[in-house]
Amino acid sequence: MKLYYFPGACALACHIALEWTGAAYQTVRLSQASTKSIEYRQINPEGTVPVLEHEGRTLTETAAILFYIAEKYPHTSLLGSDGPYGRADVIRWVSYLGSELHPTFRQIFHPRRFIDGRDGVEAMIKTAKETVRTRLVKIDKHLQGRSWLTESRSIADPYLLVILRWAESVGISIDEMENLLGYKGRMLSQDEVLAAITSEEGRRTSAGDST
Numbered sequence: 001m002k003l004y005y006f007p008g009a010c011a012l013a014c015h016i017a018l019e020w021t022g023a024a025y026q027t028v029r030l031s032q033a034s035t036k037s038i039e040y041r042q043i044n045p046e047g048t049v050p051v052l053e054h055e056g057r058t059l060t061e062t063a064a065i066l067f068y069i070a071e072k073y074p075h076t077s078l079l080g081s082d083g084p085y086g087r088a089d090v091i092r093w094v095s096y097l098g099s100e101l102h103p104t105f106r107q108i109f110h111p112r113r114f115i116d117g118r119d120g121v122e123a124m125i126k127t128a129k130e131t132v133r134t135r136l137v138k139i140d141k142h143l144q145g146r147s148w149l150t151e152s153r154s155i156a157d158p159y160l161l162v163i164l165r166w167a168e169s170v171g172i173s174i175d176e177m178e179n180l181l182g183y184k185g186r187m188l189s190q191d192e193v194l195a196a197i198t199s200e201e202g203r204r205t206s207a208g209d210s211t
């Protein structure tokens with residue numbers, strides 16, 4: 001498998017999932033600017049990462065790539081271990097992160113894509129940050145008494161880690177969200193998670209401009 005990414009992007013979630021499989025894979029490092037090149041747009045017309053290439057096929061969209069990795073390596077049990085409910089619960093969380101949280105960061109990282117002039121930019125960013133914070137508070141409550149978002153560790157977890165890193169990089173503190181803090185610590189204590197982060201960012205610890 002070959003994963004296209006740039007540092008700080010949501011592709012990190014797929015990178016962590018690949019590490020969890022223990023299988024061999026390759027990565028292609030891009031810059032955000034180079035995702036707009038004519039060459040890259042032939043791979044992904046959207047001009048975004050992640051992209052996964054495997055067995056002559058190209059897959060885009062974080063959720064699809066996460067599910068593909070999990071399906072290809074069932075021994076990892078990254079799709080939930082509990083029959084139809086367990087699987088649906090993983091879909092629920094990947095959907096929630098991908099549709100309710102991930103897009104909200106676009107308004108924070110790329111306000112000019114939403115508003116032309118200066119007017120309204122600050123207000124939009126402020127509202128988006130409040131929205132993220134409100135949702136993180138809900139996730140913090142959900143994590144009470146749980147180690148992972150779902151019954152067992154799943155592909156939803158590295159996606160949440162990406163969201164947490166973005167939140168902190170734009171000043172949304174999770175210091176008072178004890179369950180999320182513990183969760184982040186649990187994720188960062190895993191060798192595979194650190195390996196993916198280090199391979200993308202070296203010693204860098206913040207997420208930076210990404211979505």
Ligand SMILES: N[C@@H](CCC(=O)N[C@@H](CS)C(=O)NCC(=O)O)C(=O)O
Pocket residue numbers: 008009010011032035047048049050060061062063098210211
């Ligand atoms: N819906 C896509 C969104 C992908 C996306 O927004 N990727 C960001 C990085 S997190 C990107 O490549 N941004 C480059 C840009 O918009 O210029 C997915 O879930 O994969």
